[in-house]
Amino acid sequence: MVKIPPGRNPIGTAKVANFVYCTYTKRNTMSITSQAELQGMQNASEAVALTLRQMREYAKPGMSTAELDEFGRSVLAGFGARSAPKLTYGFPGWTCISVNHEIAHGIPAAKTILREGDLVNVDVSAELEGFWADNGGSFVLGEDLHKHQQLVDASKKILQLAIANIRNGVKVAEIGGLIEAEARKRGYKVIKNLTGHGIGRGLHEEPHSIANYYDKYNKSRFRANDVVAIETFISTKATWAYDAGDGWTLIAKDGSYVAQHEHTIMVTEEAPVILTAVNGIWN
Numbered sequence: 001m002v003k004i005p006p007g008r009n010p011i012g013t014a015k016v017a018n019f020v021y022c023t024y025t026k027r028n029t030m031s032i033t034s035q036a037e038l039q040g041m042q043n044a045s046e047a048v049a050l051t052l053r054q055m056r057e058y059a060k061p062g063m064s065t066a067e068l069d070e071f072g073r074s075v076l077a078g079f080g081a082r083s084a085p086k087l088t089y090g091f092p093g094w095t096c097i098s099v100n101h102e103i104a105h106g107i108p109a110a111k112t113i114l115r116e117g118d119l120v121n122v123d124v125s126a127e128l129e130g131f132w133a134d135n136g137g138s139f140v141l142g143e144d145l146h147k148h149q150q151l152v153d154a155s156k157k158i159l160q161l162a163i164a165n166i167r168n169g170v171k172v173a174e175i176g177g178l179i180e181a182e183a184r185k186r187g188y189k190v191i192k193n194l195t196g197h198g199i200g201r202g203l204h205e206e207p208h209s210i211a212n213y214y215d216k217y218n219k220s221r222f223r224a225n226d227v228v229a230i231e232t233f234i235s236t237k238a239t240w241a242y243d244a245g246d247g248w249t250l251i252a253k254d255g256s257y258v259a260q261h262e263h264t265i266m267v268t269e270e271a272p273v274i275l276t277a278v279n280g281i282w283n
Contacts, residue, residue: 030200
C-alpha cells in the first residue's frame with residue numbers, strides 16, 4: 001500500500017508509506033508484454049496468495065503475531081520468494097500483521113498475542129525471480145465477539161465491485177469514487193491516505209495513488225496489460241491513518257477499526273485477471 005501525506009501535489013513528489021519517495025510525472029508501470037512475464041507474475045502472485053491463505057488458516061487465539069509471521073516466512077521460503085517489505089524497506093518482519101485498532105504495517109511481535117474475536121489483518125508481498133506481487137486481507141479470529149464481521153464483509157464486497165469495474169481506459173479516480181460511495185451506502189468511511197498502487201518489477205510502481213475516494217487531481221487511467229494492486233481501506237469512523245510512534249504501524253487517532261482487502265490484478269479490455277485469486281479472501 002502507499003501512504004500519501006496531507007496536502008500533496010499530485011504532480012511532484014509524494015511520500016510512500018514511511019519509506020521512500022516517488023514522483024507522479026513519469027509513467028513507470030509493469031505492463032505484461034510476453035507469456036514469460038505473465039508467467040512470472042502468476043508465480044509471484046501464487047506465492048503471496050497461498051502464503052496469505054495459509055497464514056489466515058494457521059492463526060489461532062493464544063498465538064503471537066511473531067509466531068504467525070515466522071510461519072509466513074517459512075511458506076514464502078518454500079516458494080523461493082523474498083519478503084517485499086523487508087527487502088525494500090528493511091521492515092522488522094516478514095509480513096505485516098495488524099491487530100484491532102492497527103490499520104496497517106503492524107510489526108509482528110512476541111508480545112502481541114492474538115485473542116478470540118480480534119480483527120486481524122495480514123498483508124503479504126514478495127519478490128520471486130524479479131517479479132513482485134502483493135495481497136492482504138482482514139478477518140475475524142474465531143468467534144465474532146466484537147461484531148467486526150460486518151465491516152470485514154463490507155470491505156470484501158467493495159473490493160469485488162471495484163475490481164469488477166476496472167478495465168482498459170477507466171479513470172483511476174472513478175474507481176476511488178466507487179469505493180467511497182459503496183462504503184457510505186454501508187455506513188462506513190474510507191482511509192484517504194492509504195492507497196493501492198502499481199506493482200510488478202518493484203513493490204510500488206505507477207500508478208502510485210489508487211485512492212479509496214474520488215481524487216480530482218488524478219487524471220490517470222487503467223491500461224490493458226498493466227499490473228496493479230487494488231485495495232480497500234474501509235473504516236468505522238476515521239478517514240486518516242497516523243504513525244503509531246514506531247515508524248511503521250499506522251492507526252487512527254479516534255480508535256476506529258479498519259478492514260483492508262487486496263488483490264494483484266492484470267488490467268484487460270474486459271474483466272481483470274485476478275492474479276492472487278487463490279488467496280481466498282472473498283470466501
